[in-house]
Amino acid sequence: MKDLAVLAYELREDVVDMIVEGGAGHIGGDMSVMEILTELYFDQMNISPQNMDDPKRDKFVMSKGHSVEAYYAVLARKGFFDIQEVIAQFSKFGSKYIGHPNNKLPGIEMNSGSLGHGLPVCVGMALAGKMDGQDYRVYTVMGDGELAEGSVWEGAMAAGHYKLDNLCAVVDRNRLQISGNTEEVMGHDDLHQRFHSFGWHVIDVEDGNDIGQLKEAFDTAKTIKEKPTVLIANTIKGKGSKVMEDKASWHHKVPKEEELEQIKKDLKEKKEALQNGKNS
Amino acid sequence: MAKTANKQVICDVLLEAAKQDKDIVALCSDSRGSASFTSFADIYPEQFVEVGIAEQNLVSIAAGLARCGKKTYAVSPASFLSTRSYEQCKVDVAYSDTNVKLIGISGGVSYGALGMSHHSAQDIAAMASVPNMRVYLPSDQLQTRKLMQELLKDNKPAYIRVGRNAVEDIYQEGNIPFEMDKATVITEGNDVAIIACGEMVKPAIDAAAILKEKGVSTTVIDMYCIKPLDEETIIKAASNAKLIITVEEHSPFGGLGSMVSQVAGNHCPKKIITMALPDAPVISGTSKEVFDYYGLNGNGIAKKALENL
Ligand SMILES: Cc1ncc(C[n+]2csc(CCOP(=O)(O)OP(=O)(O)O)c2C)c(N)n1
């Protein structure tokens, strides 16, 4: 378990390099979602460059597409492309590594960026699995601000209706969106009951930046029958450095020199603490 | 030269108007920061509605408010406002004839490397084809201010697209030729007529300067009013020129070029070159890099003119 927790910090370092080099990036949501993606790609899902053409492999859609930097870092580490190439080219003129997921790149299933598309698309993928009698699983990660889109709830309704137990959604519940606190912009405090009443099995992950808790929740989700499962993963936006943590202004931001120094220092310290087996 | 983002001016005009008129209501969808509307939300919280990331909801709520007497301004990125909320714009705004002004910010390819999900290259085609929807793409802050002041006076639907970046002034304070729903003729000539809108007006003016040096005389038309389209000005320009060039930050289909071709084809057929974004996701880059790559700049337009004269 410790290894993936350390890995998540190494990937955060890649993200920071990418954003500084590219001069753009949704850094806050990258940091909050990192353990979720790490646990999914390195423990839960059977997706790799070797099996992309296998219809039986699992499927993943990055619904909160603006956190593409975190997604690139994970896919690069999985071997889909070279991280140094991503860092050098991210968001630059003529680059294929643009600011949202694009399925011209290997490993990326669907293009995203417009919020509220991932869940309904995954309903389609999960239905296809049922139609074809395949037992692959389908995963998506949404932002909490994203949940204001009506299309999310149309998808949620359909998933409950069709009892899609091969579908697992994750909400990156960092309680922030561009304009500030989600509860002030458009509240979601009854999220658990909402998904429940749409026919979902709901798991609250107390610390969504904890690999162990995420693993347990994803493992449980696999055992739930006749219902889709949603993980409400309580995360911290900007997780990893006090410069960014829980600050709405870091939704989209490129660190200035001093900030960058502090962020790098904080990430390194956290990583080393985890390597030494101490609690972060 | 001073540069100002057109969206900033929209907020300024509404701030001024909201002081006198309590029925003015602005709505945002987690977009107040990018729309430069934070000051409006702070100064007039009673006249501001935040709907969260829900553009369809944004437009329908604006329509409901309008039906009950409010003068509403729904402000959201042009890409989401025009395509995500398209049916709400069609049915709740245009068809039901509600006083909703749809303000599409960060239009065209303003969002650069964020890619096609964030670009609005279909909005002119989408909006102009809806009955009772007016479409405006102002070119600079001065024209934007005049346009907004006119729109404040009426109670009909309209879609206004502006870019994200600060743009150079085209006109001069104290000397802003503006007539509602009449195109602005910036220069007059009799070889080429360049008809442009929004951020493409500046490159059209640049092209005219380059062409002048080569002895080509050019008419430059700022067609900020896409719908109702100023047909009279198009017909006059087409009749006087040997060649028409249209330039727009939009898909090659259903936008300014298509509409001008239709008018000219019906009334005074002339050779028309339509310059636009490609029918493909555009290359990754800033607006300027994208424009330069596809020849949507002074040199590119002048070159097209010389090739086709
Ligand atoms: C349909 C749509 N509307 C608006 C946006 C612009 N936008 C990008 S990120 C964002 C905020 C997302 O907040 P949240 O879902 O909470 O994500 P996170 O906090 O994980 O970054 C918004 C409004 C978008 N990408 N898509």
Ligand SMILES: [Mg+2]
């Ligand atoms: Mg959030």
